[in-house]
Amino acid sequence: LIQARNLSRVYRLGGGDVHALRGIDIDIDEGEYVAVMGASGSGKSTFMNLVGALDTPTSGELTIAGERLADRSPDQLAAFRNRVVGFVFQQFNLLPRTTALDNVALPLLYRGTPAARRQARARECLEMVGLGDRMDHHPSQLSGGQQQRVAIARALANEPRLLLADEPTGALDSRTSEDVMAIFDSLNASGITIMLVTHEEDVGAHARRRVIFRDGRILEDRS
Amino acid sequence: LIQARNLSRVYRLGGGDVHALRGIDIDIDEGEYVAVMGASGSGKSTFMNLVGALDTPTSGELTIAGERLADRSPDQLAAFRNRVVGFVFQQFNLLPRTTALDNVALPLLYRGTPAARRQARARECLEMVGLGDRMDHHPSQLSGGQQQRVAIARALANEPRLLLADEPTGALDSRTSEDVMAIFDSLNASGITIMLVTHEEDVGAHARRRVIFRDGRILEDRS
Numbered sequence: 001l002i003q004a005r006n007l008s009r010v011y012r013l014g015g016g017d018v019h020a021l022r023g024i025d026i027d028i029d030e031g032e033y034v035a036v037m038g039a040s041g042s043g044k045s046t047f048m049n050l051v052g053a054l055d056t057p058t059s060g061e062l063t064i065a066g067e068r069l070a071d072r073s074p075d076q077l078a079a080f081r082n083r084v085v086g087f088v089f090q091q092f093n094l095l096p097r098t099t100a101l102d103n104v105a106l107p108l109l110y111r112g113t114p115a116a117r118r119q120a121r122a123r124e125c126l127e128m129v130g131l132g133d134r135m136d137h138h139p140s141q142l143s144g145g146q147q148q149r150v151a152i153a154r155a156l157a158n159e160p161r162l163l164l165a166d167e168p169t170g171a172l173d174s175r176t177s178e179d180v181m182a183i184f185d186s187l188n189a190s191g192i193t194i195m196l197v198t199h200e201e202d203v204g205a206h207a208r209r210r211v212i213f214r215d216g217r218i219l220e221d222r223s
Numbered sequence: 224l225i226q227a228r229n230l231s232r233v234y235r236l237g238g239g240d241v242h243a244l245r246g247i248d249i250d251i252d253e254g255e256y257v258a259v260m261g262a263s264g265s266g267k268s269t270f271m272n273l274v275g276a277l278d279t280p281t282s283g284e285l286t287i288a289g290e291r292l293a294d295r296s297p298d299q300l301a302a303f304r305n306r307v308v309g310f311v312f313q314q315f316n317l318l319p320r321t322t323a324l325d326n327v328a329l330p331l332l333y334r335g336t337p338a339a340r341r342q343a344r345a346r347e348c349l350e351m352v353g354l355g356d357r358m359d360h361h362p363s364q365l366s367g368g369q370q371q372r373v374a375i376a377r378a379l380a381n382e383p384r385l386l387l388a389d390e391p392t393g394a395l396d397s398r399t400s401e402d403v404m405a406i407f408d409s410l411n412a413s414g415i416t417i418m419l420v421t422h423e424e425d426v427g428a429h430a431r432r433r434v435i436f437r438d439g440r441i442l443e444d445r446s
């Protein structure tokens with residue numbers, strides 16, 4: 001499903017270049033369950049953003065679900081993302097003046113799902129993460145862990161083929177964390193490919209493969 | 224140092240009231256090292272915001288360093304915070320168009336510290352958290368864990384008497400997390416009072432007292 005060859009990403013800044021990814025080679029098959037780990041600043045989110053077509057590499061190749069992403073326009077990438085990917089952002093990226101329900105419904109709105117179906121699916125996803133009683137709250141009216149769960153619900157709304165989750169339990173207590181991992185486990189059991197960044201061993205243990213990043217490279221890749 | 228009596232906070236929303244804190248009674252002495260834990264949505268951040276004078280209670284009393292906060296104007300509360308408190312926010316709250324260095328220097332600017340001293344102190348705090356080579360980056364040019372460390376450095380800049388940290392290691396790998404906790408441990412050993420919210424047992428173990436929140440109340444308080 002995912003194939004990266006010599007994938008690199010350099011951020012060019014006034015003060016000097018940051019080599020965030022240095023020649024990544026990796027293959028991830030459909031249905032895999034991968035944990036991405038490594039020190040702060042080692043390139044995990046940069047890698048996730050490339051795989052999720054939210055960013056473009058400086059060099060190297062990336063093919064996802066048969067699409068060579070380098071050949072696509074921004075609009076085509078957005079449509080591809082909407083169809084294939086569910087993304088839980090490390091910083092949630094919720095729309096601030098929008099209710100939890102409408103935040104979760106956004107991917108469905110983008111794909112043209114009718115209103116009644118959108119609302120029903122968004123409600124279902126919020127209930128799955130235990131926020132059935134917070135649907136009309138705005139993000140600033142939610143706790144940190146509740147905002148994270150809205151971000152998770154939104155990633156699931158469109159029934160993605162590939163779920164990319166960047167530290168999805170970072171703001172959650174252990175009990176809520178287990179509930180979320182149980183959802184991810186059952187999604188993977190039903191065939192969805194999951195790649196999640198985590199720095200928690202307990203969370204990483206749910207995956208069947210662990211990829212460890214260090215200084216923009218893959219240090220270790222174990223199944 | 225901190226005394227709360229029957230402290231309550233109700234958020235009034237169109238759809239109904241949220242009783243985030245329900246009659247909290249707690250005393251925290253100078254020099255204590257307290258871990259605040261509990262499920263997502265149980266009131267931890269709400270409590271921290273009240274203690275840090277960032278929010279006002281709906282009812283009950285809160286006295287910090289001898290100041291009855293209810294008697295103070297917003298300007299007086301801001302001056303009090305700047306003098307006494309260092310706050311690491313759950314969502315970091317960094318200024319987006321400002322470098323890491325200037326973000327960290329902000330509390331010193333507010334208190335009138337001269338420019339040369341401000342820069343030197345901010346640089347020192349950033350080096351303490353391992354970001355000496357990221358000083359001129361803006362928040363969007365930093366990884367999640369790097370942003371969190373800038374927030375930590377900023378909380379330490381003014382040498383606060385009371386350090387309030389809301390999930391300070393949430394975005395950090397275990398190694399970086401240990402480095403940060405070592406800083407907190409040494410600050411506490413030098414007399415600074417620390418209250419930190421965490422959902423990680425390993426982090427909570429550094430504290431000498433654990434307070435567990437549930438549904439807006441204190442369920443357990445153990446030393």
Ligand SMILES: Nc1ncnc2c1ncn2[C@@H]1O[C@H](COP(=O)(O)OP(=O)(O)OP(=O)(O)O)[C@@H](O)[C@H]1O
Nearest residue numbers: 141143144145146234243263264265266267268269
């Ligand atoms: N501004 C607000 N308006 C309305 N409700 C709010 C607001 N802020 C928080 N809440 C609600 O108050 C309750 C307590 O929130 P709080 O942020 O204190 O929880 P928390 O213990 O810090 O949770 P977490 O571990 O997820 O960060 C939550 O149920 C939340 O939905």
Ligand SMILES: Nc1ncnc2c1ncn2[C@@H]1O[C@H](COP(=O)(O)OP(=O)(O)OP(=O)(O)O)[C@@H](O)[C@H]1O
Nearest residue numbers: 011020040041042043044045046364366367368369
């Ligand atoms: N927009 C940007 N401009 C410049 N440098 C950047 C930018 N985004 C990230 N970086 C740098 O690239 C490196 C990798 O960042 P990345 O966000 O991928 O790390 P990460 O492994 O996700 O870290 P964390 O665990 O802290 O979230 C970091 O050193 C960071 O400072």
Ligand SMILES: [Mg+2]
Nearest residue numbers: 045090366367
């Ligand atoms: Mg990251």
Ligand SMILES: [Mg+2]
Nearest residue numbers: 143144268313
């Ligand atoms: Mg919180």
